Amino acid sequence: MLMLLNMSSLLKAANENNFAIPAFNTPTQMILRGAIEAAEETGTPVIIEVHPDELEFARSSFITMLVEEARKSTVPVCIHMDHGSTLSQIMTAIQCGYTSVMIDASSKPFDENVAICREVVRLAHMVNVSVEGELGTIGTTSVSQDVTSTTEIHYTEPEEAAEFVERTGVDTLAVAIGTCHGLYPKGMTPTLQLDRLRAIKKRLPIPLVLHGGSANKDEEIAEASRCGINKINISSDIKDPFYQKCREVLQDPYIREPGEIYPPCIEVMKDVMRHKFDLLGCTGKADLYDYSILRPM
Numbered sequence: 492m493l494m495l496l497n498m499s500s501l502l503k504a505a506n507e508n509n510f511a512i513p514a515f516n517t518p519t520q521m522i523l524r525g526a527i528e529a530a531e532e533t534g535t536p537v538i539i540e541v542h543p544d545e546l547e548f549a550r551s552s553f554i555t556m557l558v559e560e561a562r563k564s565t566v567p568v569c570i571h572m573d574h575g576s577t578l579s580q581i582m583t584a585i586q587c588g589y590t591s592v593m594i595d596a597s598s599k600p601f602d603e604n605v606a607i608c609r610e611v612v613r614l615a616h617m618v619n620v621s622v623e624g625e626l627g628t629i630g631t632t633s634v635s636q637d638v639t640s641t642t643e644i645h646y647t648e649p650e651e652a653a654e655f656v657e658r659t660g661v662d663t664l665a666v667a668i669g670t671c672h673g674l675y676p677k678g679m680t681p682t683l684q685l686d687r688l689r690a691i692k693k694r695l696p697i698p699l700v701l702h703g704g705s706a707n708k709d710e711e712i713a714e715a716s717r718c719g720i721n722k723i724n725i726s727s728d729i730k731d732p733f734y735q736k737c738r739e740v741l742q743d744p745y746i747r748e749p750g751e752i753y754p755p756c757i758e759v760m761k762d763v764m765r766h767k768f769d770l771l772g773c774t775g776k777a778d779l780y781d782y783s784i785l786r787p788m
């Protein structure tokens with residue numbers, strides 16, 4: 492059975508049943524292995540996403556491996572390009588075998604963002620690849636030595652969001668409701684504007700996406716998953732425990748076999764992944780997919 496789906500097919504069940512599916516940033520085989528195992532062991536749909544910078548490091552043959560793993564997986568999987576910013580990155584993604592792409596032109600003026608997204612939708616939909624757009628700007632945190640800076644968040648407005656989706660035809664939309672990319676500096680407590688989210692969803696009943704959900708309060712993330720968010724990007728929260736454990740394992744000066752170094756690191760990361768599945772309400776939800784009617788990629 493082919494379990495590789497595009498984002499529209501994957502998120503339909505999440506949107507209809509009010510839960511979210513995590514999109515794990517996956518630039519290495521070890522993280523891929525953890526994500527697929529955690530998903531299969533719990534019967535949970537999952538999104539494997541690879542950012543263009545991660546793709547540059549992993550090389551395009553890595554996507555061939557993702558496609559192969561997804562096709563033989565026992566749970567629904569979508570392969571998504573996170574934050575594509577140019578048409579050439581989008582074309583590369585489609586040629587490599589991604590089943591979904593994000594075009595992030597959110598820093599551009601509204602009409603320009605619309606024009607770029609519409610062109611990407613036109614190209615991607617020809618080959619059944621889904622498109623995620625972004626409206627509003629999610630903050631970025633950067634901590635360098637003693638200087639901590641957070642770029643301003645421009646919150647997504649419900650009316651604008653509806654107009655944007657109507658004019659572009661995007662399948663999903665990333666919204667800015669108060670999260671930032673990366674881990675938050677000490678002392679900063681982010682708060683999500685859940686009322687804004689509810690207002691956007693009421694006006695725009697398509698699957699909505701939350702970026703930068705690492706380190707937000709669990710209750711807030713869970714509530715967001717129940718009231719309109721259907722995909723949550725998770726990067727730092729899984730990479731951090733993986734590499735913390737690597738550091739610990741590598742204290743042994745004689746250890747050198749990958750088969751000895753990585754399994755305990757994958758296990759601690761899988762604990763976090765399972766916790767995210769529970770939080771987002773998607774644990775065991777692979778049952779909801781009627782594979783006989785889905786169009787596999």
Ligand SMILES: [Zn+2]
Binds near residue numbers: 574672702703
């Ligand atoms: Zn993002």
